[in-house]
Amino acid sequence: MSQQENHIISVKExxxxxxxxxxxxxxxxxMESGILCGIVGINGIGKSTLLRTLGAFQPKLxxxxxxxxxxxxDHSASELSKKISVVLTEQPASKNLTVQELIALGRQPHTNxxxxxxxxxxxxxxxxxxxxxxxELRQRKCHELSDGQxxxxxxxxxxxxxxxxxxxxxxxTHLDLYHKVQILRLLQQxxxxxxxxxxxxxxxxxxxxxxxxxxxxxxxxxxxxxxxCELIDQKRFEKIFPSEMVKFDSKTGSFxxxx
Amino acid sequence: xxxxxxxxxxxxxILIALFFAWLLNVSSGSVSxxxxxxxxxxxxxxxxxxxxxxxxxxxxxxxxFTSILVGGGLSLSGLxxxxxxxxxxxxxxxxxxxxxxxxxxxxxxxxxxxxxxxTSLAFFQDISLAVAASVGSFLVxxxxxxxxxxxxxxxxxxxxxxxxxxxxSALVSILAYFSNAESLQRFxxxxxxxxxxxxxxxxxxxxxxxxLGIVLSVLSIKPLNAYLLGENYAQSLGVSIRKSRFVIIIxxxxxxxxxxxxxxxxxxxxxxxxxxxxxxxxxxxHRVLIPAVxxxxxxxxxxxxxxxxxxxxxxxxPINVLTSLVGAPVVIWLxxxxxxxxx
Numbered sequence: 001m002s003q004q005e006n007h008i009i010s011v012k013e014x015x016x017x018x019x020x021x022x023x024x025x026x027x028x029x030x031m032e033s034g035i036l037c038g039i040v041g042i043n044g045i046g047k048s049t050l051l052r053t054l055g056a057f058q059p060k061l062x063x064x065x066x067x068x069x070x071x072x073x074d075h076s077a078s079e080l081s082k083k084i085s086v087v088l089t090e091q092p093a094s095k096n097l098t099v100q101e102l103i104a105l106g107r108q109p110h111t112n113x114x115x116x117x118x119x120x121x122x123x124x125x126x127x128x129x130x131x132x133x134x135x136e137l138r139q140r141k142c143h144e145l146s147d148g149q150x151x152x153x154x155x156x157x158x159x160x161x162x163x164x165x166x167x168x169x170x171x172x173t174h175l176d177l178y179h180k181v182q183i184l185r186l187l188q189q190x191x192x193x194x195x196x197x198x199x200x201x202x203x204x205x206x207x208x209x210x211x212x213x214x215x216x217x218x219x220x221x222x223x224x225x226x227x228x229c230e231l232i233d234q235k236r237f238e239k240i241f242p243s244e245m246v247k248f249d250s251k252t253g254s255f256x257x258x259x
Numbered sequence: 260x261x262x263x264x265x266x267x268x269x270x271x272x273i274l275i276a277l278f279f280a281w282l283l284n285v286s287s288g289s290v291s292x293x294x295x296x297x298x299x300x301x302x303x304x305x306x307x308x309x310x311x312x313x314x315x316x317x318x319x320x321x322x323x324f325t326s327i328l329v330g331g332g333l334s335l336s337g338l339x340x341x342x343x344x345x346x347x348x349x350x351x352x353x354x355x356x357x358x359x360x361x362x363x364x365x366x367x368x369x370x371x372x373x374x375x376x377x378t379s380l381a382f383f384q385d386i387s388l389a390v391a392a393s394v395g396s397f398l399v400x401x402x403x404x405x406x407x408x409x410x411x412x413x414x415x416x417x418x419x420x421x422x423x424x425x426x427x428s429a430l431v432s433i434l435a436y437f438s439n440a441e442s443l444q445r446f447x448x449x450x451x452x453x454x455x456x457x458x459x460x461x462x463x464x465x466x467x468x469x470x471l472g473i474v475l476s477v478l479s480i481k482p483l484n485a486y487l488l489g490e491n492y493a494q495s496l497g498v499s500i501r502k503s504r505f506v507i508i509i510x511x512x513x514x515x516x517x518x519x520x521x522x523x524x525x526x527x528x529x530x531x532x533x534x535x536x537x538x539x540x541x542x543x544x545h546r547v548l549i550p551a552v553x554x555x556x557x558x559x560x561x562x563x564x565x566x567x568x569x570x571x572x573x574x575x576x577p578i579n580v581l582t583s584l585v586g587a588p589v590v591i592w593l594x595x596x597x598x599x600x601x602x
Contacts, residue, residue, distance in 0.1 A: 057491060081497030093345040094487040097543050108485055108496040114546060115481045161496070 014063035029225035036191040038208035041218030047201040081109035085161035087168040095143035106160035128156040148179035168200035206254040280561040330560020331553035336514035337529030350530035351515030355423030360519035362427040363395020369438035396516030451577030452523035468517035475510035527586020532556040
């Protein structure tokens with residue numbers, strides 16, 4: 001098996017956008033299983049658009065996206081639901097769902113026409129509840145949860161869907177530092193222990209540098225992709241933001257405000 | 260796990276309640292029949308007065324059956340709408356389905372007299388009215404589906420449905436303004452709603468329509484549950500948004516359109532019953548909610564109809580008056596007590 005075939009996600013010369021409006025182009029990256037990958041970049045550069053394109057919520061403009069050995073667009077809806085699970089920025093339509101009900105919905109691609117849960121489904125739900133420390137909250141309604149708890153519930157739902165790939169759109173917004181780190185640590189565990197490929201967009205560049213295995217920097221030109229340390233050495237983070245406001249300190253791996 | 264099994268006791272209770280509501284409904288009416296004679300008739304025994312048997316078998320039991328179909332069907336269509344539109348205030352009226360039926364009925368009852376000056380349609384009026392109302396509701400439904408194929412945003416669809424409702428009720432008002440008193444009165448009576456004026460054939464047709472609506476709803480259980488997360492999540496779970504939405508809208512159209520055609524536009528049942536049901540069945544799982552909402556709606560409709568009969572008097576209140584008197588306070592109570600109508 002060649003190197004190429006080990007890649008669960010492989011993106012080449014990808015252009016993304018809406019209809020005639022191109023948001024970003026020249027995106028190239030590929031990764032194998034068990035990788036936590038952060039997508040960083042300034043607001044409006046196309047992070048969410050890229051994630052939506054990877055999740056097949058919108059069509060790509062040009063280039064290719066392969067998930068395993070199959071192109072993304074060649075997957076049927078049901079194949080996709082068994083390959084990719086998502087955590088979006090939107091709130092659930094019904095906040096009257098209990099934690100357990102919401103996580104159980106993640107099993108839908110695997111259940112029969114009525115959605116009856118088998119023993120295996122229940123085991124997956126239980127494991128997700130457990131991994132994300134939600135056992136005590138299982139009967140709570142979503143509107144009773146804090147932002148951090150709700151985010152854990154959604155990630156647990158994605159885990160219960162049991163897909164090799166998990167895409168998350170800004171999973172750490174609205175959370176305090178403690179919960180940001182908590183969420184990212186859980187994602188890292190999930191990627192490493194369960195061999196999931198997890199791709200998320202984030203504004204927490206300093207946290208991403210510390211926790212991610214790979215980082216994709218959307219800078220609108222070269223869109224570099226690689227290990228965080230490599231990218232630091234190549235001074236790639238300096239170009240994310242206009243330099244008059246903030247400056248990247250490669251010793252600490254964080255941004256400093258220019259005085 | 261919140262499977263239907265955990266609600267077995269609640270289901271037994273609600274079935275018992277349905278039986279008693281049905282019994283109460285059957286044993287009361289404009290002709291006073293002693294309760295034990297009613298029971299005797301139901302068990303096939305002979306009773307003192309022959310006409311009682313006739314009244315019970317040929318009038319009250321079909322009426323009670325119609326109440327169950329109407330109440331259950333409208334409530335189910337309300338549940339489907341609330342889930343599809345992610346809106347606790349959605350009901351059969353929002354898609355303009357009921358107003359479409361009103362327009363059809365109004366065109367028949369007032370338009371014909373307006374155009375030809377004759378009202379000779381009276382002799383086959385019972386079927387023609389139902390047909391006209393069905394055609395009206397399905398025409399509006401077809402337009403809504405046409406729009407739904409093009410627009411992915413459900414909120415926009417909801418507003419478009421409301422706008423269609425406004426247009427059709429304006430057209431009905433124009434017709435009402437120019438029509439004569441007699442046909443206006445007939446239309447008003449239709450719009451009061453009634454579960455007692457159906458012929459046997461009409462009851463069978465209604466039963467068929469409601470049955471089809473239930474089958475389509477049951478087939479949509481999985482997409483309905485997925486919709487609770489929102490359309491994007493539903494899509495990521497492998498649900499085909501276009502197809503499932505189409506099926507759900509057809510089911511709603513059949514239920515709300517068919518019922519409105521035969522029983523008139525009956526208010527509030529579709530909106531209030533799903534909320535009331537969740538007070539007992541505290542879940543969002545549609546495998547539980549679909550049967551529960553249907554049964555609850557049937558019970559409420561039987562009770563409303565019993566009250567509308569004004570026991571032992573010849574007077575019958577319009578069913579719409581009762582459902583509004585029961586339904587509107589319920590909505591207010593939910594808002595005040597729960598602060599918000601979470602769906």
